[in-house]
Amino acid sequence: xxxxxxxxxxxxxxxxxxxxxxxxxxxxxxxxxxxxxxxxxxxxxxxxxxxxxxxxxxxxxxxxxxxxxxxxxxxxxxxxxxxxxxxxxxxxxxxxxxxxxxxxxxxxxxxxxxxxxxxxxxxxxxxxxxxxxxxxxxxxxxxxxxxxxxxxxxxxxxxxxxxxxxxxxxxxxxxxxxxxxxxxxxxxxxx
Numbered sequence: 001x002x003x004x005x006x007x008x009x010x011x012x013x014x015x016x017x018x019x020x021x022x023x024x025x026x027x028x029x030x031x032x033x034x035x036x037x038x039x040x041x042x043x044x045x046x047x048x049x050x051x052x053x054x055x056x057x058x059x060x061x062x063x064x065x066x067x068x069x070x071x072x073x074x075x076x077x078x079x080x081x082x083x084x085x086x087x088x089x090x091x092x093x094x095x096x097x098x099x100x101x102x103x104x105x106x107x108x109x110x111x112x113x114x115x116x117x118x119x120x121x122x123x124x125x126x127x128x129x130x131x132x133x134x135x136x137x138x139x140x141x142x143x144x145x146x147x148x149x150x151x152x153x154x155x156x157x158x159x160x161x162x163x164x165x166x167x168x169x170x171x172x173x174x175x176x177x178x179x180x181x182x183x184x185x186x187x188x189x190x191x
């Protein structure tokens with residue numbers, strides 16, 4: 001991977017903090033997705049770059065990759081214009097744009113309906129669109145703000161797919177790694 005990536009070797013990616021899901025029968029967790037590469041696209045439905053590039057790319061990834069090997073997830077992470085980007089508006093957006101990949105709504109802290117949502121804060125995202133790649137062991141391997149070309153994204157996912165992991169070692173590491181309060185920046189994740 002290139003210098004624009006975050007390569008974490010020991011820390012698990014912070015768990016998603018989601019208040020509701022679309023396009024999935026049950027809530028998704030990173031822990032349950034271990035053994036798969038996770039492509040996570042953080043977006044806002046009123047973000048021009050997300051609408052023009054990010055969500056169509058995420059749909060293409062969802063359509064092209066084997067769901068037994070790659071989990072493609074959208075995260076609607078609202079940090080501005082809160083009043084017009086609620087759950088009902090997102091439901092219409094998902095239907096109108098025919099988005100079929102699982103989409104979670106990034107949770108805000110109790111009593112804090114505005115401001116930076118919890119997952120966005122945990123990963124220290126700069127804005128939307130943001131792309132996160134999580135390897136089969138649950139480690140954050142790429143954190144990119146802005147649009148990424150299909151070619152580069154496919155290359156990065158293709159690099160992660162053949163990596164072998166020891167799920168027992170990952171489970172032992174998860175037991176030792178505190179999840180609450182975990183945060184990532186451009187250099188590393190910390191718990």
